[in-house]
Amino acid sequence: xxxxxxxxxxxxxxxxxxxxxxxxxxxxxxxxxxxxxxxxxxxxxxxxxxxxxxxxxxxxxxxxxxxxxxxxxxxxxxxxxxxxxxxxxxxxxxxxxxxxxxxxxxxxxxxxxxxxxxxxxxxxxxxxxxxxxxxxxxxxxxxxxxxxxxxxxxxxxxxxxxxxxxxxxxxxxxxxxxxxxxxxxxxxxxxxxxxxxxxxxxxxxxxxxxxxxxxxxxxxxxxxxxxxxxxxxxxxxxxxxxxxxxxxxxxxxxxxxxxxxxxxxxxxxxxxxxxxxxxxxxxxxxxxxxxxxxxxxxxxxxxxxxxxxxxxxxxxxxxxxxxxxxxxxxxxxxxxxxx
Amino acid sequence: xxxxxxxxxxxxxxxxxxxxxxxxxxxxxxxxxxxxxxxxxxxxxxxxxxxxxxxxxxxxxxxxxxxxxxxxxxxxxxxxxxxxxxxxxxxxxxxxxxxxxxxxxxxxxxxxxxxxxxxxxxxxxxxxxxxxxxxxxxxxxxxxxxxxxxxxxxxxxxxxxxxxxxxxxxxxxxxxxxxxxxxxxxxxxxxxxxxxxxxxxxxxxxxxxxxxxxxxxxxxxxxxx
Numbered sequence: 001x002x003x004x005x006x007x008x009x010x011x012x013x014x015x016x017x018x019x020x021x022x023x024x025x026x027x028x029x030x031x032x033x034x035x036x037x038x039x040x041x042x043x044x045x046x047x048x049x050x051x052x053x054x055x056x057x058x059x060x061x062x063x064x065x066x067x068x069x070x071x072x073x074x075x076x077x078x079x080x081x082x083x084x085x086x087x088x089x090x091x092x093x094x095x096x097x098x099x100x101x102x103x104x105x106x107x108x109x110x111x112x113x114x115x116x117x118x119x120x121x122x123x124x125x126x127x128x129x130x131x132x133x134x135x136x137x138x139x140x141x142x143x144x145x146x147x148x149x150x151x152x153x154x155x156x157x158x159x160x161x162x163x164x165x166x167x168x169x170x171x172x173x174x175x176x177x178x179x180x181x182x183x184x185x186x187x188x189x190x191x192x193x194x195x196x197x198x199x200x201x202x203x204x205x206x207x208x209x210x211x212x213x214x215x216x217x218x219x220x221x222x223x224x225x226x227x228x229x230x231x232x233x234x235x236x237x238x239x240x241x242x243x244x245x246x247x248x249x250x251x252x253x254x255x256x257x258x259x260x261x262x263x264x265x266x267x268x269x270x271x272x273x274x275x276x277x278x279x280x281x282x283x284x285x286x287x288x289x290x291x292x293x294x295x296x297x298x299x300x301x302x303x304x305x306x307x308x309x310x311x312x313x314x315x316x317x318x319x320x321x322x323x324x325x326x327x328x329x330x331x332x333x334x335x336x337x338x339x
Numbered sequence: 340x341x342x343x344x345x346x347x348x349x350x351x352x353x354x355x356x357x358x359x360x361x362x363x364x365x366x367x368x369x370x371x372x373x374x375x376x377x378x379x380x381x382x383x384x385x386x387x388x389x390x391x392x393x394x395x396x397x398x399x400x401x402x403x404x405x406x407x408x409x410x411x412x413x414x415x416x417x418x419x420x421x422x423x424x425x426x427x428x429x430x431x432x433x434x435x436x437x438x439x440x441x442x443x444x445x446x447x448x449x450x451x452x453x454x455x456x457x458x459x460x461x462x463x464x465x466x467x468x469x470x471x472x473x474x475x476x477x478x479x480x481x482x483x484x485x486x487x488x489x490x491x492x493x494x495x496x497x498x499x500x501x502x503x504x505x506x507x508x509x510x511x512x513x514x515x516x517x518x519x520x521x522x523x524x525x526x527x528x529x530x531x532x533x534x535x536x537x538x539x540x541x542x543x544x545x546x547x548x549x550x551x552x553x554x555x556x557x558x559x560x561x562x563x564x
Contacts, residue, residue: 112538112564116545116555124539125564160564194393220441224541224560227442228383228396290546292555 004063005042005056006034006139007132009167010176020055030056031176035139040064063132064140067092077322080141084109084133088126090155092137094147095321102149105137107165108156113190115223117212117254119288120155129156131167138178150180152187153208159187159195169203182206183246190225191234200241206248208281209234213253213260214268235272243277254283255301257294266307279314286320352390352434357427358407364483366414367456368425369400370433371407378403378438380463381533381561384410385436388423395420398535398561399438400459402466408438411459411486442533442561448472449531452516452544455479457536457563462487470495478502478516478540485511517543528552534560 005013013034014027026048033045042056068089069081080092093104109126111118137154138144150172152158158165165187171177172185182204189196190210200207211231213219220226243249251273255261269280282305285295296304301317308315359371380403385394401409414421427433444451444464451461451473458477464470475495479485482503491499502512502519512519517540520526532548534541541560549555 112562114538114542114545114560114562121538121542122546124542198393216441220559221556224562227440227561230439230441290550292549 002059002061004132005030005060006063007130007135007167007171008034009131009170010174016060020059022052022055026052028176034062035135035171035177036179063136065133065136066140073322075321078141078143079322080137082133082137082140084129085127088123090129090133090137092141092154093322094141094143097319100148101143101146102151103138103141103143103147104151104154105134106154106156107134107152107158107161111156112160113157113223113225115190115210115225117222117256117285117288117291117293122288128161128164131164131171134164134168135171135178138172147180148184150185151208152185157190157192159189159192159199162195162198166199166202169205173203173205186248186250188252190223191229191231192225193229193233193237196234197237204247206250207238208250208252209238211251211253211280212256214265214272218260231272235276238278239275248279249276250279250281252281252283254285255296255304256285257296257300259293261296261300261304263307266304266311269308270311270313273313279316280308282315282317284317284320352385352387352394352436354390354432355435356429357431357433358429359409360425360427360429362425363411363486366425367411367484367486368414369409369411370424370427371401371409372433372435374401374406374408376437378408379443380467380469381442381444381460382438382440383442383460384408384438386410386420386424387434388420390434392419394434394436398442398457398459399463401463402468403463405466408435411456411462413456442535442559444469444473444533445531446472447531448527449474449533450527451475452520452532452534452536453477454516454536454540455484455563456486457540457561458486460535460561461533462491465491465494470498474498474500476500476502476516476519478504478519478536480505482506482508482511516540517547520544520547526551526553528554528557530557532558534558536563538562538564 010031013030014024017026029047033039041062042053065082067080067082071079076096078094081089084090088109090106090109095102108128110123111120112125114121138147172180173182185205186208187205188208212222219231305315305317355372357372361369363369383396383398385396387394397410397412399408400411412421414425442460453461461475485501502516504515507513534544541562545558548558
């Protein structure tokens with residue numbers, strides 16, 4: 001099986017060009033074809049000599065992977081299903097909203113984290129995605145030229161696949177790559193601290209942390225990762241960083257009925273987030289099969305938001321999109337796996 | 340991007356001296372060092388070969404009144420730390436954090452459910468005298484992976500259940516932990532369940548328990564990733 005060009009960085013492309021006896025600048029030319037132009041084969045790299053293309057074709061393939069299924073919601077949200085290792089699938093959502101087109105990418109096939117409210121976790125962990133497979137989810141959808149924002153909030157925990165995620169961010173934000181602003185990209189984690197520290201050091205993209213409750217005992221029952229990386233440690237680490245004016249840190253908070261939607265929770269959130277310039281994104285819970293959890297009612301959700309805003313924490317409610325097409329991550333690929 | 344405060348000890352680790360390294364089963368090691376602080380059974384420590392490299396997290400596998408802290412791990416061939424850790428000898432130094440974590444048992448009756456080296460926190464609880472009203476269910480692939488089985492069998496008797504998915508023996512349930520639980524007609528719903536091991540076991544067992552009427556609040560999980 002041939003190695004893919006797609007997913008390689010400029011340094012890697014230049015190195016392989018030199019190794020194949022091609023001029024160094026072929027690396028830059030390949031990067032532009034791979035990440036900036038609408039082609040899908042080495043033969044279409046027309047500013048490379050015919051011989052260069054033959055040499056490349058003998059060892060490499062272009063490497064784009066097409067989606068095998070697309071579903072479109074009545075609200076315009078699309079869900080793409082991409083094949084990956086061992087007959088498994090990953091999901092990518094494209095969410096249009098006025099002038100914005102946000103793509104929600106997966107970083108792993110399945111997930112190891114086992115959060116109680118998550119459908120992806122029920123698949124178990126199937127494997128890591130390569131940087132190419134992550135960037136492919138943007139570059140290989142029809143809307144790719146119009147994508148304005150990217151969120152790493154699909155299947156998997158990005159910081160459990162740190163190296164490939166950082167590489168994908170390099171490709172997305174480099175001038176030779178997709179040349180997106182890192183301020184248009186958000187990486188979401190459940191709080192794997194060492195990965196988060198490396199990410200904060202090496203990338204300028206925004207950070208989102210899945211919190212879901214400010215209380216340790218409650219969080220531990222929702223998210224087993226709390227044992228290894230307690231929320232207090234995550235918050236302490238975030239507090240030690242100067243995020244400046246441009247970079248944003250936000251906290252994701254799925255609101256569950258009777259579990260994490262009380263005034264006590266508002267109070268504790270204010271206490272633990274004191275000193276961090278951040279926002280909270282409240283998320284409606286859409287039940288998954290067999291879950292003991294319920295989403296909170298609309299009235300309580302609005303009040304919860306108002307209380308947090310009154311206390312000075314910028315709080316928004318994320319619009320629920322694509323509910324008619326299993327847009328919550330993990331639902332569609334699980335359905336596809338079980339037929 | 341800069342940190343507002345520099346932390347030299349990036350992961351807050353301290354150097355300790357290895358006092359023992361025993362291969363208790365092929366590819367599975369129990370390393371130890373002198374205990375310098377208290378801990379609660381079920382807690383974890385971070386371990387690194389170098390303080391500036393991100394540490395890995397391991398459950399403590401010794402009693403809280405023992406003079407040493409012990410950690411159980413299996414060697415991952417492509418791992419960054421465990422191949423090195425498997426070769427440490429007494430006198431060598433490693434970097435460890437203070438014990439921490441909230442995977443703690445209570446006095447309430449409970450079932451401890453583990454796969455593989457996920458037995459570590461429960462062995463720590465057992466060694467700390469907390470096993471009186473507990474049932475321990477340990478799932479492994481091979482019979483030689485029932486770490487500490489003689490001691491556990493002697494002390495816990497019928498409350499120590501072994502499940503083996505790839506080999507058979509008398510007094511060992513043939514199959515995975517999930518299958519063992521599925522075959523129990525009525526699971527107690529008013530006790531606590533502690534799960535420790537790989538994500539897929541934790542997720543499947545948790546789903547099974549919830550489907551049998553166990554409140555999710557009674558289930559506490561630690562996942563090895």
